[in-house]
Amino acid sequence: MTLHVELVAPEKILHSGEADMVIARTTDGEIAFMTGHAPFIGSLGIGAVTIRASEGDDVVAAVHAGFVEVTDDRVTILSDVAELVDDIDASRAQRALERAEEARGGVGDDEEAQQQADAAVRRARLRVELAEG
């Protein structure tokens, strides 16, 4: 028995295949799914999604918010901003992180803007961490 996993972005399906386990981060914390998991709907935070494929290497993706649904050993991960680690360019991610940190320094007292800048930095950091493996 394996899980059927689909990682779906708005413009295309990023990954589709069989897996033994899927690890994701919901807004409440990390969660892992294996076969026979109870039906589940969760909202994803900024974090890595690791798909432990039945055959071959793990598939790791940087997911910046999204949703996960589990039913009948089918795991669907929906994310409007998701990127497979193999597609991330490490040096560009590093530069993006530097830019994001710089931008955060320049944000004034506006709370909303600060939160957005924080989230941008967290996203950038996640990409760097994943790209460096």
Next chain:
Amino acid sequence: MAGGQEKALKRRVKSVQSTKKITRAMELIAATKVVKAQQRAMAARPYAEQITEVIQHLSAAGAGKEHPLLRQADSVDKVAFIVITSDRGLAGAYNTSVIRAAERDLQGEMSEGADYSLVLIGKKAASYFTFRNYRIDASFTDMSDTPTYEDARQVAEGIIDAFVDGDVDQVRLVYTRFLSAASQRVVVRRFMPLQAVADEGEGEHTADYEYEPSPGEIFDRLLPRYVEARLFAAMLDAAASEHAARQRAMKSATDNAEELETELSRALNRARQGTITSEIMEIAGGAEAMSNS
């Protein structure tokens, strides 16, 4: 002089030929773009379908009945129109049909005393409504040819805010649906408030879900994404329609050029034949005169 006519005809044939080359090229480009746009629309479908499914499951659990995006206003005082057109012309009636449908609907609402708000995608809609002195609340260009999800998000953001704030009571989407390569239809669709997606008692998946965080919170995050996905789908559909319309327009332009070309070259040949005949006549006439003398 017959020679002058011949020259003028030659020039016209040349110009028709070069126009034909251009329209033929545009036809071919549009044809490949139709295919690409269709593929993009296909690739975007799983996301939209899955997100709808999750919403259905959530509403089956009773989440978000009160969500602001589902708010049905008691009286509709202001209607927003999202009009999707193209940046470039040469696509037959593609833009005019969309604009006309939008304007008709808008006038209808106005005659019933409602205010309007215009959100325009594409230069064609922008220039039309600007010219007619309509009030335009937002205008987006450079996205209708190959829309990205980011584009859809940009457009959706403002409209979601306006709706949630109660600034507009209804949002309609005017665009061209892509039915097939040969047929596209302009539709005016109610976009917001979102139709209650819940079909309760359907019973297929009443399986007890675990939620993290609560269904309500997930729903709050999900609905804006759903709006974006639907708008994105409409934009992709419109893009495919645009390219199909352009392909058709360019095909008929090419056909017309071809017809004109045959007609003109026929006239040209006749003119040339005429010149030759008259030249021979002149020579023959001259020779005869000489032998008679």
